[in-house]
Amino acid sequence: MSRFxxxxxxxxxxxxxxFIVLFVVFSILLLGFIxxxxxxxxxxxxxxxIDREVELLQRIDQRQGIRGIIFAVSxxxxxxxxxxxxxxxxxxxxxAGNVQGFPDNxxxxxxxxxxxxxxxxxxxxxxxxxxxxxxxxxxxxxSGLRLIVGRDVVERRGFTAIVFQGFLLAVAGILVFSxxxxxxxxxxxxxxxxxxxxxxxxIMSGNLSERIPVTRRNDEFDVLATSLNAMLxxxxxxxxxxxxxxxxVAHDLKxxxxxxRNKAESALRDGGGGEAQREALETTLAESDKxxxxxxxxxxxxxxxAGAPSGAFADVxxxxxxxxxxxxxxxxxxxxxxxxxxxxxxGVHLRANRELIGQALVNLVENALKYYxxxxxxxxxxxxxxxxxxxxxxxxxxxxxxxxxxEDRDRVVERFVRLEKSRTEPGSGxxxxxxxxxxxxxxGELRIEDNAPGLRAVIDLPAG
Amino acid sequence: xxxxxxxxxxxxxxxxxxxxxxxxxxxHHASDGETGYAMASSMDYDVLIVDRMLPRxxxxxxxxxxxxxxxxxxxxxxxxxxxxxxxxxxLRAGGDDYLAKPYAFTELLARIEVLARRSSPTxxxxxxxxxxxxxxxxxxxxxxxxxxxxxxxxxxxxxxxLMKNAGKVVTRTxxxxxxWDYHFDPQTNVIDVHMSRLRGKIDKxxxxxxxxxxRGAGYMIRE
Numbered sequence: 001m002s003r004f005x006x007x008x009x010x011x012x013x014x015x016x017x018x019f020i021v022l023f024v025v026f027s028i029l030l031l032g033f034i035x036x037x038x039x040x041x042x043x044x045x046x047x048x049x050i051d052r053e054v055e056l057l058q059r060i061d062q063r064q065g066i067r068g069i070i071f072a073v074s075x076x077x078x079x080x081x082x083x084x085x086x087x088x089x090x091x092x093x094x095x096a097g098n099v100q101g102f103p104d105n106x107x108x109x110x111x112x113x114x115x116x117x118x119x120x121x122x123x124x125x126x127x128x129x130x131x132x133x134x135x136x137x138x139x140x141x142x143s144g145l146r147l148i149v150g151r152d153v154v155e156r157r158g159f160t161a162i163v164f165q166g167f168l169l170a171v172a173g174i175l176v177f178s179x180x181x182x183x184x185x186x187x188x189x190x191x192x193x194x195x196x197x198x199x200x201x202x203i204m205s206g207n208l209s210e211r212i213p214v215t216r217r218n219d220e221f222d223v224l225a226t227s228l229n230a231m232l233x234x235x236x237x238x239x240x241x242x243x244x245x246x247x248x249v250a251h252d253l254k255x256x257x258x259x260x261r262n263k264a265e266s267a268l269r270d271g272g273g274g275e276a277q278r279e280a281l282e283t284t285l286a287e288s289d290k291x292x293x294x295x296x297x298x299x300x301x302x303x304x305x306a307g308a309p310s311g312a313f314a315d316v317x318x319x320x321x322x323x324x325x326x327x328x329x330x331x332x333x334x335x336x337x338x339x340x341x342x343x344x345x346x347g348v349h350l351r352a353n354r355e356l357i358g359q360a361l362v363n364l365v366e367n368a369l370k371y372y373x374x375x376x377x378x379x380x381x382x383x384x385x386x387x388x389x390x391x392x393x394x395x396x397x398x399x400x401x402x403x404x405x406x407e408d409r410d411r412v413v414e415r416f417v418r419l420e421k422s423r424t425e426p427g428s429g430x431x432x433x434x435x436x437x438x439x440x441x442x443x444g445e446l447r448i449e450d451n452a453p454g455l456r457a458v459i460d461l462p463a464g
Numbered sequence: 465x466x467x468x469x470x471x472x473x474x475x476x477x478x479x480x481x482x483x484x485x486x487x488x489x490x491x492h493h494a495s496d497g498e499t500g501y502a503m504a505s506s507m508d509y510d511v512l513i514v515d516r517m518l519p520r521x522x523x524x525x526x527x528x529x530x531x532x533x534x535x536x537x538x539x540x541x542x543x544x545x546x547x548x549x550x551x552x553x554x555l556r557a558g559g560d561d562y563l564a565k566p567y568a569f570t571e572l573l574a575r576i577e578v579l580a581r582r583s584s585p586t587x588x589x590x591x592x593x594x595x596x597x598x599x600x601x602x603x604x605x606x607x608x609x610x611x612x613x614x615x616x617x618x619x620x621x622x623x624x625x626l627m628k629n630a631g632k633v634v635t636r637t638x639x640x641x642x643x644w645d646y647h648f649d650p651q652t653n654v655i656d657v658h659m660s661r662l663r664g665k666i667d668k669x670x671x672x673x674x675x676x677x678x679r680g681a682g683y684m685i686r687e
Contacts, residue, residue: 292566293649324644327618331657359648366651 007186016182024171031167035160046151050137053149061141070096084134086148110139192221208236252294260287297430304437316354319344322386325361338380345387352442360438363431364397364457372401393461400454409448465489465580470500471515483569497521509537510580516543524557531558538579570681574633592627595687599627619662626685635682
């Protein structure tokens with residue numbers, strides 16, 4: 001029963017019902033009109049033939065007198081058929097005819113009348129005691145006799161009955177067809193929806209990799225299923241990302257926390273006097289500063305990933321930021337035995353978050369500094385470049401250091417993916433992740449390219 | 465220096481009060497927003513240290529109300545929210561400086577000492593002098609013992625900031641914020657390299673150095 005109720009609630013079944021009702025109403029109107037027009041036509045034909053007979057009988061009455069008219073009416077009345085004839089004197093006494101019991105007004109006035117009559121007294125004895133319907137014309141002849149000529153219109157009613165029967169048959173057929181079609185379609189719709197429901201139930205119970213099956217019909221359900229599947233892909237991606245974040249937070253914060261705890265513990269155990277304890281406390285402080293830094297980097301990445309409020313976006317001069325960063329790091333590079341060259345196109349503007357763009361550039365330059373490996377006959381070189389190119393703003397930091405092997409280049413840009421080597425290096429190791437997050441926040445991307453030799457990081461952002 | 469600390473975390477507050485006392489400052493403490501506001505508007509302090517998230521009344525609204533009453537006491541806002549946007553809203557509300565938790569006490573101390581100085585009359589000076597070192601802000605000339613020292617524009621601004629706060633500790637992040645106007649977090653010793661270059665220019669060849677490194681805190685210029 002609930003299945004039926006469910007079926008009834010489907011749009012298909014409801015629409016079918018509405019269409020059935022509409023069809024029946026219009027059929028009734030149409031057939032009614034046809035029947036009405038046809039009956040008028042038949043009536044007109046009957047009236048015309050009645051008039052012709054009346055004319056004929058009037059002529060007979062004029063030319064042949066009472067004897068002739070009595071004879072003619074008697075002969076007509078004896079013929080089988082729908083004809084109704086009556087001839088009487090002015091006292092109301094029937095002289096000839098095939099029907100009795102006319103209403104009084106028919107016998108006393110002239111004109112056209114229609115009325116029910118008792119057919120048993122009529123010509124057709126086989127249908128005794130049947131009610132007939134008559135259309136008659138009544139008039140007084142020159143000879144003073146009353147003549148009534150008419151037709152039994154049972155034929156007309158037969159026609160209406162045929163039309164009505166046809167109508168009933170058609171409605172019945174259409175009803176059966178629509179109900180079957182409606183139910184079948186609705187069941188198919190319900191089945192498709194049931195598969196979607198089943199899939200979402202599976203997903204809700206935890207299996208995020210489940211997808212709604214897509215048929216080859218490419219109908220509206222397939223379009224819906226495809227877009228739902230795309231949404232599920234996105235959600236699964238986000239969940240995956242969240243899991244990675246959690247794993248990384250666990251690794252990035254737990255490891256230094258463990259180190260911190262170990263240091264404090266061993267300092268307590270050793271008890272090696274004031275100087276040793278002081279040293280232990282200092283390393284503890286340094287470790288906790290590192291932790292804070294990692295935590296800040298993670299927070300900043302999370303904020304950039306979530307999309308910073310647009311209020312922090314303003315028109316910024318990227319060239320100036322790059323010049324500031326280059327100038328800030330130039331002495332440090334020199335100290336490390338490297339050169340820092342800046343080729344910065346002037347006046348490159350962008351709607352951006354100034355601090356985040358600055359932080360991203362700082363991270364890239366610091367990476368170049370950090371991974372520089374001094375070698376014989378080689379001078380370390382860092383290049384900082386900013387240029388505008390075909391609606392893009394390109395911020396590049398290149399070096400001639402060890403670089404990143406091609407197979408790892410895509411991976412380091414991915415969210416929270418880091419090379420094992422970089423995890424053990426000093427620093428939070430979240431530098432590139434933050435740069436990539438900043439690039440994504442500005443609707444651009446971070447590309448890691450081969451600087452032949454070395455590494456080139458390109459922040460590619462859409463201008464404007 | 466007379467300081468008002470408005471901070472609801474008792475442990476953090478008592479640690480700060482003790483540390484400030486050791487540094488020679490008198491600190492009053494309010495543990496909720498309403499009390500803090502009442503104390504700040506009724507008494508005269510050199511510096512206010514206001515936590516952003518407080519019971520009964522938040523820190524930013526305290527600062528806004530004080531500024532609306534033309535109270536110009538320097539305010540350092542403390543907050544667990546360390547993002548750039550939060551810093552901007554904090555400064556816009558009328559705060560003079562913003563420090564994200566967790567912070568090093570040396571950083572806090574350096575900042576409030578510089579802040580308190582701000583309300584003193586030397587603010588508008590056109591030239592600074594520390595010993596025989598002079599800096600003229602208008603002609604942008606730096607001399608030591610009458611000898612001109614040529615500085616790059618950034619070095620000039622570094623020295624200007626140090627001399628304006630002569631005798632006070634200036635931390636690396638303060639230098640980055642005030643000389644470069646960035647709030648990011650450099651992991652290498654970028655500031656130290658700039659400072660050693662500056663030191664080379666002003667202290668080299670002189671018996672008594674003026675630019676001092678304060679271990680674990682930052683730098684200071686003094687005789």
